[in-house]
Amino acid sequence: MRIKEPxxxxxxxxxxxIATGEVSDSLIHINNCDKCRGFLxxxxxxxxxxxxxxxxxxxxxxxxxxxxxxxxxxxxxxxIDSRLYYVDGGSQLCKSCYDEIYEGIIDE
Numbered sequence: 218m219r220i221k222e223p224x225x226x227x228x229x230x231x232x233x234x235i236a237t238g239e240v241s242d243s244l245i246h247i248n249n250c251d252k253c254r255g256f257l258x259x260x261x262x263x264x265x266x267x268x269x270x271x272x273x274x275x276x277x278x279x280x281x282x283x284x285x286x287x288x289x290x291x292x293x294x295x296x297i298d299s300r301l302y303y304v305d306g307g308s309q310l311c312k313s314c315y316d317e318i319y320e321g322i323i324d325e
Contacts, residue, residue: 282311
């Protein structure tokens with residue numbers, strides 16, 4: 218089975234949302250565009266009942282810093298070998314928390 222294709226504006230709209238985490242015109246486009254919405258629902262195998270439920274689903278897919286709770290640039294599905302500021306046995310940190318904890322201990 219072939220996955221539906223989103224419209225050309227999809228990637229730009231999704232990246233704009235991911236960068237800010239805010240509901241804006243970019244997210245409204247994805248929610249209102251049948252091609253984009255159909256693509257996401259097929260990929261995530263979920264039906265989004267509202268714009269906010271879609272936004273929350275995407276936010277929950279981002280890895281959060283275990284110390285401060287801030288979203289990191291990594292998806293939960295990203296392999297740990299490709300991440301910065303991941304601590305074995307400690308999980309994911311954001312850059313600020315990593316720097317604060319390891320300042321002067323680890324030379325970069």
